[in-house]
Amino acid sequence: MTDWLATILIVLPLAAALIVWLLPLADRTAGSLALLAALVEIGVWINAVTRFDFGVSGPQFDQQHSWFGDLGVSYHVGLYGFSLWLVGMSVVVLGAAIAYAFWTGRPRPRAYFGLMLFLTGAVVGVFSSLDLLLFYVFFEAMLIPLYVLVGVWGGAGRLTATLKFVIYTMAGSLLMLAAIVAFGLTEGTFDLASGTTSDNDLIFLGFVAAFAVKAPLFPFHGWLPDAYRESSAEVAAVLSGVVSKAAGFGFLFIAIPHFPQPAHDLQWLVLALAAAGLVYGSLVAFRAPDVRGVIAYSSLAQMSLVTIGLFALNTLGTTGAVLQMVNHGLLSASLFLLAGVIERRATTGDFALLGGMARGRPALATVLMTAGVIALAVPGSTAFAGEFLILAGVFNQGWGWAVAGALGIVLAAMYMLRLISAVLHGQVGSAVPDEALDLRPAELAVVVPLVALLLALSAWPAAVTDHLTF
Amino acid sequence: MPTPNVDWFALSPSLALLGASALCLLGAVFVPAAARKLFSASVAALGFAGAGVMAGWLFADTHRATGEVADAITRDRWGAFAQILVAGAGLLAVGVSYGQRTRADHVGEYYALLTASAAGMAFLVQASDLMTLFLGLEWFSICLYILCAIEIDAVSSLEAGLKYLVVGSFGSAVLLYGLALVYGATGELKFGAIADAIQAQGLENDGLVLAGLALIIAGLGFKASAAPFHMWTPDVYEGAPTPVTSFMSAATKTVALVLAFRVLVTAFPAESDVWELGIAVIACVSLAWGNIAALVQRNLKRMLAYSSISHAGFMLIAVAADSELGAKALLYYLVPYGAASLGAFGVVAARERELGERVTLDNIAGMGWERPLLGVSMWAFMLAFAGLPLTGGFVGKFYVFAAAYDAGMWWLVIVGVIATAVSLYYYLAVVRSMYMRMPELEVRLAPVGGSPPREALLQSTVLACTAVTIGAFFAVQPLIDLAEKAAAQLPL
Numbered sequence: 001m002t003d004w005l006a007t008i009l010i011v012l013p014l015a016a017a018l019i020v021w022l023l024p025l026a027d028r029t030a031g032s033l034a035l036l037a038a039l040v041e042i043g044v045w046i047n048a049v050t051r052f053d054f055g056v057s058g059p060q061f062d063q064q065h066s067w068f069g070d071l072g073v074s075y076h077v078g079l080y081g082f083s084l085w086l087v088g089m090s091v092v093v094l095g096a097a098i099a100y101a102f103w104t105g106r107p108r109p110r111a112y113f114g115l116m117l118f119l120t121g122a123v124v125g126v127f128s129s130l131d132l133l134l135f136y137v138f139f140e141a142m143l144i145p146l147y148v149l150v151g152v153w154g155g156a157g158r159l160t161a162t163l164k165f166v167i168y169t170m171a172g173s174l175l176m177l178a179a180i181v182a183f184g185l186t187e188g189t190f191d192l193a194s195g196t197t198s199d200n201d202l203i204f205l206g207f208v209a210a211f212a213v214k215a216p217l218f219p220f221h222g223w224l225p226d227a228y229r230e231s232s233a234e235v236a237a238v239l240s241g242v243v244s245k246a247a248g249f250g251f252l253f254i255a256i257p258h259f260p261q262p263a264h265d266l267q268w269l270v271l272a273l274a275a276a277g278l279v280y281g282s283l284v285a286f287r288a289p290d291v292r293g294v295i296a297y298s299s300l301a302q303m304s305l306v307t308i309g310l311f312a313l314n315t316l317g318t319t320g321a322v323l324q325m326v327n328h329g330l331l332s333a334s335l336f337l338l339a340g341v342i343e344r345r346a347t348t349g350d351f352a353l354l355g356g357m358a359r360g361r362p363a364l365a366t367v368l369m370t371a372g373v374i375a376l377a378v379p380g381s382t383a384f385a386g387e388f389l390i391l392a393g394v395f396n397q398g399w400g401w402a403v404a405g406a407l408g409i410v411l412a413a414m415y416m417l418r419l420i421s422a423v424l425h426g427q428v429g430s431a432v433p434d435e436a437l438d439l440r441p442a443e444l445a446v447v448v449p450l451v452a453l454l455l456a457l458s459a460w461p462a463a464v465t466d467h468l469t470f
Numbered sequence: 471m472p473t474p475n476v477d478w479f480a481l482s483p484s485l486a487l488l489g490a491s492a493l494c495l496l497g498a499v500f501v502p503a504a505a506r507k508l509f510s511a512s513v514a515a516l517g518f519a520g521a522g523v524m525a526g527w528l529f530a531d532t533h534r535a536t537g538e539v540a541d542a543i544t545r546d547r548w549g550a551f552a553q554i555l556v557a558g559a560g561l562l563a564v565g566v567s568y569g570q571r572t573r574a575d576h577v578g579e580y581y582a583l584l585t586a587s588a589a590g591m592a593f594l595v596q597a598s599d600l601m602t603l604f605l606g607l608e609w610f611s612i613c614l615y616i617l618c619a620i621e622i623d624a625v626s627s628l629e630a631g632l633k634y635l636v637v638g639s640f641g642s643a644v645l646l647y648g649l650a651l652v653y654g655a656t657g658e659l660k661f662g663a664i665a666d667a668i669q670a671q672g673l674e675n676d677g678l679v680l681a682g683l684a685l686i687i688a689g690l691g692f693k694a695s696a697a698p699f700h701m702w703t704p705d706v707y708e709g710a711p712t713p714v715t716s717f718m719s720a721a722t723k724t725v726a727l728v729l730a731f732r733v734l735v736t737a738f739p740a741e742s743d744v745w746e747l748g749i750a751v752i753a754c755v756s757l758a759w760g761n762i763a764a765l766v767q768r769n770l771k772r773m774l775a776y777s778s779i780s781h782a783g784f785m786l787i788a789v790a791a792d793s794e795l796g797a798k799a800l801l802y803y804l805v806p807y808g809a810a811s812l813g814a815f816g817v818v819a820a821r822e823r824e825l826g827e828r829v830t831l832d833n834i835a836g837m838g839w840e841r842p843l844l845g846v847s848m849w850a851f852m853l854a855f856a857g858l859p860l861t862g863g864f865v866g867k868f869y870v871f872a873a874a875y876d877a878g879m880w881w882l883v884i885v886g887v888i889a890t891a892v893s894l895y896y897y898l899a900v901v902r903s904m905y906m907r908m909p910e911l912e913v914r915l916a917p918v919g920g921s922p923p924r925e926a927l928l929q930s931t932v933l934a935c936t937a938v939t940i941g942a943f944f945a946v947q948p949l950i951d952l953a954e955k956a957a958a959q960l961p962l
Contacts, residue, residue: 182883
């Protein structure tokens with residue numbers, strides 16, 4: 001049973017997706033079934049945590065079956081301590097997204113929830129893959145449901161947004177495919193648990209290209225503003241919260257350990273891109289005219305910060321980066337869902353038309369304040385712990401990088417506070433109707449668990465940082 | 471002159487199809503008009519099924535390659551694998567054809583020609599002699615010329631038939647000239663003997679042999695619709711009746727590429743440096759031309775035609791690799807490609823019959839939601855063409871790239887990767903149209919009043935194509951094992 005846990009985590013949502021697609025269910029039944037599946041998935045993950053032995057390194061719950069033997073490709077899955085936390089964050093965020101969509105009500109629910117479940121399976125697959133080609137399969141499989149989720153249920157500019165998203169992503173991914181072919185055939189195996197390493201800078205850059213687009217890093221972020229603005233709130237939450245972490249996982253699990261020499265030689269390049277992205281993203285977030293713009297560009301900045309931590313190439317930076325990935329996943333998901341909540345009430349996320357929403361809406365104000373304050377990494381918060389570890393880690397590599405990182409954190413305070421005050425405080429905005437309700441119980445049920453998890457992590461960040469195995 | 475010993479078993483796939491063809495022709499005369507369509511379609515389907523079974527048996531029972539019928543044909547698994555593909559494509563093409571409103575006085579001949587052309591293809595892939603090569607090629611080509619023009623009421627169909635006839639004959643002439651030059655230089659007809667003669671007489675750099683080789687590659691390039699020999703493809707694919715197009719796109723390409731690989735590795739191993747480079751260049755040109763031209767197409771059949779040119783490019787990468795891995799990659803690639811291609815044209819046929827007009831990106835708007843099965847299947851086919859995971863198209867591309875890299879042609883991998891990135895634009899345009907756009911004007915369905923015919927047969931055909939396209943992704947090992955056994959019987 002224990003051996004099967006990683007496989008179950010992947011297959012369960014996929015099977016649920018098939019059921020939702022194929023059975024002629026009523027609309028509400030389809031949604032409830034999807035939500036149930038998402039909750040069961042979270043349950044399975046909790047079960048996995050309790051069974052996980054944090055005392056030993058190496059993959060656990062691993063399973064390997066040959067897929068095509070002549071090239072040495074296999075279905076090999078398993079979880080490390082760090083990937084366990086990424087999986088947990090993902091299933092929680094996707095569960096929240098499904099619940100939010102269920103409550104909001106989306107047209108063509110069977111197609112919609114099936115795609116969300118499929119996405120869940122693909123994401124978990126990415127974080128559990130121990131074979132390079134399998135990783136690529138799941139990495140690409142994430143794109144298929146996302147393409148439809150944005151393209152069908154998105155806003156007015158969704159067609160342009162999906163086109164940009166797909167073309168950027170695939171350009172990066174295909175370079176990675178070429179790199180995978182080269183790496184696998186040169187090393188004679190596609191297995192990631194075997195510890196093969198390569199010194200080839202070009203192959204390394206092929207992987208970096210894919211992850212730099214997915215994260216995204218500056219200047220590969222051209223798809224980001226459109227995709228985050230045009231998709232529905234819960235899809236944006238998943239995109240920025242979960243999908244971007246596939247890039248962090250890729251850096252951490254593939255690009256750095258399997259290419260130690262290139263990663264060391266080209267460290268400056270990735271760090272420079274990440275530092276530029278951090279400052280640039282933070283500055284644009286500060287000037288963004290709407291709620292989603294702030295969150296979108298802050299996501300760019302945060303993923304840059306995570307990349308800085310990973311390319312510190314030391315334990316401190318890596319630990320901080322993993323913690324920050326979990327933090328940012330939960331944070332940006334809560335913020336995007338709250339953005340959706342605000343847009344439902346005011347029909348817009350434009351700061352010029354918003355304001356004064358705190359008055360008479362204590363729950364909204366409290367939840368948004370809490371999430372926002374954690375996002376700006378107030379001391380004592382889990383984001384502070386993550387960012388501190390990252391800065392401490394990268395400080396060893398050169399104080400200049402740490403300065404850029406610290407600058408980004410200062411800017412984070414500016415744009416988050418601007419967002420909070422523009423939405424909650426000041427004059428009541430022209431788009432905010434007086435009868436706009438406070439958070440409904442269903443909305444609370446979706447967002448509060450995310451924020452509560454953040455608070456729990458703030459109280460005990462060591463839950464993650466002391467339980468990382470590689 | 472002594473009569474050669476004839477191995478009827480080795481010829482059985484071709485014979486089964488010829489038999490079915492003859493029965494269909496008889497049926498066109500003797501079966502009453504009302505039952506003719508059902509009769510000939512069933513006979514053709516049985517013929518394809520029988521040919522497939524015989525080819526499978528041949529595959530299982532052939533433990534080493536042998537020359538049969540005075541060495542005019544080779545009995546080996548390489549040919550048998552291609553015959554299975556041709557038979558499968560034919561069977562599915564019958565499913566696509568059945569609902570087509572063919573003229574009742576043509577329907578017997580239609581299926582007769584379909585099976586006869588497949589018989590020619592099954593014969594061609596076994597060819598081991600310049601004469602049988604040309605015979606097989608012309609055999610199936612002439613049947614296809616007529617099939618393209620079979621809807622004599624439609625100008626486009628006639629035009630397609632004529633164009634295919636003119637350009638195809640030109641291609642055949644080029645090929646024949648090449649064969650003549652090679653024969654002239656070496657004095658041999660058999661592939662193996664040509665290779666030996668080149669070796670023995672030191673003809674590696676002989677101008678005649680090289681010119682002949684170039685012309686042979688060009689002639690086969692016409693049939694495989696590889697650029698720059700592809701000019702006929704978009705017009706013929708567009709004008710021909712869609713079921714014919716579906717069969718051509720899957721089967722013709724299969725036999726042309728499988729045979730090209732066989733000729734090149736058995737007859738011209740000494741010239742491998744030359745033709746590997748030549749094929750690689752043709753592959754690049756096909757990838758570039760096919761993809762760029764497909765970007766601007768609105769007509770779905772034309773778009774798929776250009777896409778088939780670019781896929782010829784991908785498969786030629788595997789040929790250019792000139793290795794066992796390349797051979798396996800080619801055979802594997804053909805399975806999901808053939809299924810996706812047939813299926814995609816099947817979906818086009820379904821839409822065509824609903825609307826009674828040409829299918830464009832505009833009039834498939836919203837189709838995915840109206841026709842869930844066809845929509846999802848088209849999704850799968852487009853993903854397979856684009857080489858995205860969960861379809862066999864992905865594994866096919868992976869194998870092709872692996873073969874190219876393994877052969878030291880890393881630059882072909884880069885070209886292939888760029889081509890794939892470009893191709894996403896137009897493959898996803900189909901999906902975008904089907905799911906993300908709503909019909910701007912109410913699309914008028916052809917049979918006024920009531921919903922269009924359900925066409926259970928066409929739908930199950932499309933479903934079968936989807937099953938193969940996706941199944942190939944999961945069943946890589948069994949397929950590759952078969953391809954490996956087939957490739958092992960080529961002199962690589």
